Amino acid sequence: MYRSVLVIFFFYLTWVGVFAHSVQLPSTDPFYVPEAGFENEPPGKILRSRILPKNSLASLSPSNPKNIRTIYQLLYRTNDGLNLPVASVTTLIIPEGANLSRVVSFATAEDSTSPDCAPSYTFQLEMNPKNVWAQSEALHMNAILDQGWCIMMTDYESPKGFFGVGAMEGHAILDGIRAVLSSEKLTRLRPNADVQMWGYSGGALATSWAAQLQASYAPELIILGTAIGGIPVDQNATFNLIQGSVWNVMTFSVFHSYEKQYPDVASYMNTILRPELRAKYEHISNFCLSTADLATIDTVSAHSQALDMRTYVTRPDYLNDPIVKRHLETNRVGQMDTPIMPIYMFVAEKDETVSYKDVLNLYTKWCSSGANIQFAKDRSATHTSLLRAAGPSVIRFLERVFDKADRDAGCHSITTDFTV
Numbered sequence: 001m002y003r004s005v006l007v008i009f010f011f012y013l014t015w016v017g018v019f020a021h022s023v024q025l026p027s028t029d030p031f032y033v034p035e036a037g038f039e040n041e042p043p044g045k046i047l048r049s050r051i052l053p054k055n056s057l058a059s060l061s062p063s064n065p066k067n068i069r070t071i072y073q074l075l076y077r078t079n080d081g082l083n084l085p086v087a088s089v090t091t092l093i094i095p096e097g098a099n100l101s102r103v104v105s106f107a108t109a110e111d112s113t114s115p116d117c118a119p120s121y122t123f124q125l126e127m128n129p130k131n132v133w134a135q136s137e138a139l140h141m142n143a144i145l146d147q148g149w150c151i152m153m154t155d156y157e158s159p160k161g162f163f164g165v166g167a168m169e170g171h172a173i174l175d176g177i178r179a180v181l182s183s184e185k186l187t188r189l190r191p192n193a194d195v196q197m198w199g200y201s202g203g204a205l206a207t208s209w210a211a212q213l214q215a216s217y218a219p220e221l222i223i224l225g226t227a228i229g230g231i232p233v234d235q236n237a238t239f240n241l242i243q244g245s246v247w248n249v250m251t252f253s254v255f256h257s258y259e260k261q262y263p264d265v266a267s268y269m270n271t272i273l274r275p276e277l278r279a280k281y282e283h284i285s286n287f288c289l290s291t292a293d294l295a296t297i298d299t300v301s302a303h304s305q306a307l308d309m310r311t312y313v314t315r316p317d318y319l320n321d322p323i324v325k326r327h328l329e330t331n332r333v334g335q336m337d338t339p340i341m342p343i344y345m346f347v348a349e350k351d352e353t354v355s356y357k358d359v360l361n362l363y364t365k366w367c368s369s370g371a372n373i374q375f376a377k378d379r380s381a382t383h384t385s386l387l388r389a390a391g392p393s394v395i396r397f398l399e400r401v402f403d404k405a406d407r408d409a410g411c412h413s414i415t416t417d418f419t420v
């Protein structure tokens with residue numbers, strides 16, 4: 001009797017040990033905090049690593065953990081938007097039967113300034129069934145793993161949550177690539193593995209920054225191809241488009257993040273933000289979009305005034321200040337070098353959160369300076385439906401590039417019609 005109770009007890013302990021993997025918030029998890037002196041390490045240097053239980057990416061179900069062999073997390077050194085040292089985390093997912101010479105940087109649309117919305121954490125949570133956004137991204141990641149390609153999913157805002165700070169996001173992805181390519185002893189990923197990048201929306205902002213910074217910031221890296229869709233080329237255009245909708249939480253997030261990154265924005269916000277509303281403004285800024293509780297956001301949006309930045313500040317034309325203008329201009333995509341790798345760019349003509357015209361201008365600009373872009377503009381899709389619909393065509397693009405299939409030089413544009 002005692003014996004069987006003991007057996008059951010030990011079985012229970014094992015079960016708990018394997019399945020009840022408790023996830024610690026990045027803001028309280030010491031793994032995210034680099035040791036003193038990390039600033040002296042070169043960008044991309046691995047500072048710390050850990051292995052997660054293979055069933056820990058709960059958001060990737062149902063094919064997880066069948067698909068997954070090992071999950072690693074690496075803390076590495078990178079640089080923020082002011083070129084100051086900062087550490088960030090990338091999650092490297094190795095599927096069963098992996099080709100350890102192929103890795104895809106998958107940038108999720110974190111779209112929040114809270115450190116606790118970092119994908120290294122949120123993808124360990126059970127999927128919120130209402131969150132179509134994270135479901136679509138998980139679907140894409142499962143499709144990548146099904147190909148036998150490894151995934152690196154980078155916290156490109158760093159644990160400081162620098163959302164919308166283009167250089168931060170680009171540096172973090174490029175240094176994340178450096179980190180995974182130097183991880184062979186731990187992960188067996190080949191140091192000369194073929195690398196490609198994929199990102200949509202907020203993930204495309206980070207990925208396009210990585211693409212346009214690669215030649216200057218990480219010239220030794222060879223990135224074979226990049227897929228970017230629904231690119232928020234001009235953040236100001238997005239603020240104007242999402243005004244009055246539930247997506248407007250992103251305006252709060254970007255502003256709070258600019259405040260944390262740029263001292264002059266911090267002083268500016270201190271002069272214009274109504275002090276009695278600061279706590280509420282920060283609360284909204286810290287909503288997660290990724291695996292977040294959309295229900296919470298719905299509650300807030302019911303009071304549409306709560307989501308109108310203009311009611312939080314003493315000047316309704318707060319976007320018009322030269323300080324804000326300058327940073328919005330710096331963070332616009334297309335100001336840096338033209339990316340040299342083949343690009344698949346896709347966008348919905350009727351996109352309700354990013355300016356289609358700005359994406360078209362970016363395409364034209366990059367093409368006029370020697371880029372190789374396959375451009376697909378969609379007549380029917382919305383921002384969210386194109387995220388889902390484009391999956392198979394992105395996988396085909398990545399596959400052809402990995403296979404080194406012949407490509408036409410220059411730029412080519414097609415029109416698609418994904419009915420929703």
Ligand SMILES: *[C@@H]1O[C@H](CO)[C@@H](O)[C@H](O)[C@H]1NC(C)=O
Nearest residue numbers: 099100101102193194402403
């Ligand atoms: C693995 O990837 C490398 C690099 O893309 C490629 O050369 C090789 O053929 C792939 N191996 C298999 C078995 O597909």
Ligand SMILES: *[C@@H]1O[C@H](CO)[C@@H](O)[C@H](O)[C@H]1NC(C)=O
Nearest residue numbers: 236240319320324325328329
């Ligand atoms: C941003 O948009 C506002 C309109 O809401 C406009 O007045 C302002 O000039 C724009 N700023 C930039 C940098 O484009």
